Amino acid sequence: xxxxxxxxxxxxxxxxxxxxxxxxxxxxxxxxxxxxxxxxxxxxxxxxxxxxxxxxxxxxxxxxxxxxxxxxxxxxxxxxxxxxxxxxxxxxxxxxxxxxxxxxxxxxxxxxxxxxxxxxxxxxxxxxxxxxxxxxxxxxxxxxxxxxxxxxxxxxxxxxxxxxxxxxxxxxxxxxxxxxxxxxxxxxxxxxxxxxxxxxxxxxxxxxxxxxxxxxxxxxxxxxxxxxxxxxxxxxxxxxxxxxxxxxxxxxxxxxxxxxxxxxxxxxxxxxxxxxxxxxxxxxxxxxxxxxxxxxxxxxxxxxxxxxxxxxxxxxxxxxxxxxxxxxxxxxxxxxxxxxxxxxxxxxxxxxxxxxxxxxxxxxxxxxxxxxxxxxxxxxxxxxxxxxxxxxxxxxxxxxxxxxxx
Numbered sequence: 001x002x003x004x005x006x007x008x009x010x011x012x013x014x015x016x017x018x019x020x021x022x023x024x025x026x027x028x029x030x031x032x033x034x035x036x037x038x039x040x041x042x043x044x045x046x047x048x049x050x051x052x053x054x055x056x057x058x059x060x061x062x063x064x065x066x067x068x069x070x071x072x073x074x075x076x077x078x079x080x081x082x083x084x085x086x087x088x089x090x091x092x093x094x095x096x097x098x099x100x101x102x103x104x105x106x107x108x109x110x111x112x113x114x115x116x117x118x119x120x121x122x123x124x125x126x127x128x129x130x131x132x133x134x135x136x137x138x139x140x141x142x143x144x145x146x147x148x149x150x151x152x153x154x155x156x157x158x159x160x161x162x163x164x165x166x167x168x169x170x171x172x173x174x175x176x177x178x179x180x181x182x183x184x185x186x187x188x189x190x191x192x193x194x195x196x197x198x199x200x201x202x203x204x205x206x207x208x209x210x211x212x213x214x215x216x217x218x219x220x221x222x223x224x225x226x227x228x229x230x231x232x233x234x235x236x237x238x239x240x241x242x243x244x245x246x247x248x249x250x251x252x253x254x255x256x257x258x259x260x261x262x263x264x265x266x267x268x269x270x271x272x273x274x275x276x277x278x279x280x281x282x283x284x285x286x287x288x289x290x291x292x293x294x295x296x297x298x299x300x301x302x303x304x305x306x307x308x309x310x311x312x313x314x315x316x317x318x319x320x321x322x323x324x325x326x327x328x329x330x331x332x333x334x335x336x337x338x339x340x341x342x343x344x345x346x347x348x349x350x351x352x353x354x355x356x357x358x359x360x361x362x363x364x365x366x367x368x369x370x371x372x373x374x375x376x377x378x379x380x381x382x383x384x385x386x387x388x389x390x391x392x393x394x395x396x397x398x399x400x401x402x403x404x405x406x
Contacts, residue, residue, distance in 0.1 A: 032061035250275035
């Protein structure tokens with residue numbers, strides 16, 4: 001073989017090694033409803049791919065709101081190829097009032113810790129740095145809770161919009177109180193909403209004023225890893241629904257077909273409520289009542305799944321007035337996000353309501369002003385909404401680079 005041919009084959013060999021050597025980095029598919037760019041840019045030891053079928057390690061991060069208003073994150077790690085049969089799961093808690101930078105650091109450290117188990121006993125373990133914080137300090141911090149699991153939130157907003165022929169003012173105030181332990185959950189909510197609108201149409205002027213006051217309280221107790229029971233109550237004033245006041249009290253029983261400790265990834269519950277309602281109406285209703293006392297009951301089936309193929313959330317509620325069984329309602333609400341094939345995802349959201357229980361409708365026909373300004377509830381037998389979307393992504397399999405210019 002001539003010298004030129006030898007040099008040529010040596011050059012081809014080094015190019016081959018260089019090209020394929022770059023792809024020896026571990027390929028990771030990361031799915032997280034968080035600042036995943038921050039996680040990727042601080043772990044460029046890995047190659048991040050857009051499609052999980054191309055990865056060596058799949059990382060799915062599931063989140064749920066905790067008792068204090070913060071977020072609980074669960075990192076699920078699944079190995080493939082050279083990491084087959086390797087799995088890991090690790091949790092992180094982000095408090096409600098923590099800064100964005102601090103929360104990102106907590107998630108990053110949790111992510112690194114979960115990945116470390118995959119790199120042990122491999123050629124990559126020499127690239128790992130392990131640090132320990134003061135264990136006593138962490139233990140002491142966890143013991144201190146001056147608020148004894150009580151969480152308070154106060155909120156409000158004011159909106160003003162003016163045009164030549166339209167004036168709108170809206171404001172709302174509210175507060176939430178929660179206390180959650182392993183056995184008990186206490187929740188209380190208050191909200192005041194008020195809206196004033198004025199429309200000028202030449203010779204015709206229209207005005208609209210709506211007010212809603214809502215207060216609710218609930219106390220729920222865990223009976224077992226599958227059963228819970230509770231007591232619910234509420235007070236409502238709503239000019240749109242012709243309610244001068246509504247007082248509602250109800251005991252409830254819930255069964256979870258899947259243990260409650262798996263709620264982060266899957267949940268199938270069936271709940272029954274038996275309620276007593278005291279109505280006082282603003283105007284006489286179509287059934288000729290100015291006030292009314294009536295029992296109702298409801299059955300709710302709730303499903304929630306968060307898996308690597310996507311997520312599904314759906315609930316079905318059937319309710320009925322016991323004294324007026326023909327007055328009933330059926331509500332189906334669905335939200336689906338599915339990964340179908342490589343790069344193709346399907347998103348569906350829909351709700352269907354079959355309405356036969358509008359006992360508070362005011363007597364008489366609605367005026368044009370009521371219809372245009374939606375000042376009061378209008379009779380209907382159903383209410384539906386459907387949204388369907390598809391997305392397909394193709395091109396480079398890698399997504400390591402972040403560029404936020406302009």
